[in-house]
Amino acid sequence: MDNDVSAGSTTTTVGRLALGITLLAFGLGSTDVIDGVTAADAVSLAHYVGGVALFVAGLLAFRDRDAANGTAFSALGALWFTWAVSAGNQISDNAAGLFLLLFALVALSLTLAGGDTLGQGTYGLFFVSLLLLAVARFADSGSLTKAGGWFAVAAGAVAWYAATAALAHWPTTLPRRAAGRGVTATG
Numbered sequence: 001m002d003n004d005v006s007a008g009s010t011t012t013t014v015g016r017l018a019l020g021i022t023l024l025a026f027g028l029g030s031t032d033v034i035d036g037v038t039a040a041d042a043v044s045l046a047h048y049v050g051g052v053a054l055f056v057a058g059l060l061a062f063r064d065r066d067a068a069n070g071t072a073f074s075a076l077g078a079l080w081f082t083w084a085v086s087a088g089n090q091i092s093d094n095a096a097g098l099f100l101l102l103f104a105l106v107a108l109s110l111t112l113a114g115g116d117t118l119g120q121g122t123y124g125l126f127f128v129s130l131l132l133l134a135v136a137r138f139a140d141s142g143s144l145t146k147a148g149g150w151f152a153v154a155a156g157a158v159a160w161y162a163a164t165a166a167l168a169h170w171p172t173t174l175p176r177r178a179a180g181r182g183v184t185a186t187g
Contacts, residue, residue, distance in 0.1 A: 009061075009064060009066065009069075011057055011060045011061045011064055011066065011069065012061065012066070012069050012163075012166070013163045013166045013167060014053070014057050014163075015054060015057035015058065015061065015069060015072075015073040016119075016122075016159045016160070016162045016163035016166075017159075017160065017163040018049050018050060018053045018054045018057060018073075019050065019054060019073070019076060019122070019156070019159045020122075020156045020157070020158075020159030020160030020161075020162075020163060021045065021049055021050075021156070021160070022042070022045060022046050022049050022050030022054070022080055022156070023050075023126065023129075023152050023153070023155050023156030023159060024152075024153060024156035024157065024160065025041075025042040025045050025046070025156075026039055026042045026046060026050075026149075026152055026156075027129065027149045027150065027151070027152030027153035027154075027155070027156055028149070028153055029041050029042050029149070030133070030145055030146065030148060030149025030152060031146050031149035031150055031153065032146060032149075039149070040087060040088075043084050043087045043088075044084070046080045046081075046083055046084040047080070047081060047084030047085065049080075050076070050077065050079075050080030050081075050084070051077050051078075051080040051081030051082075051083075051084055051085075052077070052081065053077075054073050054074075054076055054077035054080060055073065055074055055077025055078060055081065056077075057069075057073045057077070058070050058071070058072070058073030058074030058075070058076075058077055059074065061073055062074070068113060068114075068115055071110070071113075072110050072119075072123070075106050075110070076106075076107075076110075079103045079106070082099075083099075093137045093138065093140060094137070094138060096137045097134045097135070097136075097137035097138040098134070100130050100131075100133045100134035100137060101130070101131070101134040103130055104127055104130035104131045104134055107123050107124075107126045107127035107130055108123075108127045110123040110127075111123040111124040111127055116162075116172065117172070117173060118158055118159075118161065118162035118165070118172055119162065121155075121158045122155050122158045122159040122162065123155075124155075125151050125152075125154045125155035125158060126151070126152065126155040128148075128151045129148045129149070129151035129152040129154075129155060130148070131148075132144050132145075132147050132148030132151060133145060133148035133149075133152075136148055
């Protein structure tokens with residue numbers, strides 16, 4: 001029985017935990033689901049965990065010759081660091097939307113690059129989140145901001161699960177059915 005349980009590298013696990021926690025905090029803040037908590041409340045966490053720790057995890061992944069995770073963690077660390085240090089600065093909604101749109105393209109590239117299913121799921125959900133948040137800034141839409149926040153929460157949950165699964169040796173893929181078995185069509 002193959003459950004595709006992999007311990008993964010320590011660098012990948014740390015990077016996914018940092019990304020997961022940052023996405024969960026940022027996403028929950030964007031949804032307004034917790035009274036009095038906004039995305040701006042995630043700035044310190046985004047600066048140090050999402051920015052610095054994730055960027056360092058990317059550098060360590062490069063050292064381990066893991067170009068995919070090195071690229072992902074370094075680029076996303078730069079995203080969170082830049083977002084955190086620019087929070088509170090006066091910029092136009094269009095400039096903020098453009099920033100989010102450009103990093104949505106980075107997340108799309110990471111999604112299309114391949115890799116394991118949980119990594120692609122994380123980056124795909126994050127792409128949708130950033131795209132919705134960018135359009136929300138361009139259109140001044142609170143409902144799109146909330147929707148983007150929920151996609152960030154989902155991406156964070158997938159990243160967190162991927163890291164926890166590696167540590168706890170949980171399955172990282174769904175069991176497959178044998179070929180030829182399943183629902184049959186009747187005439």
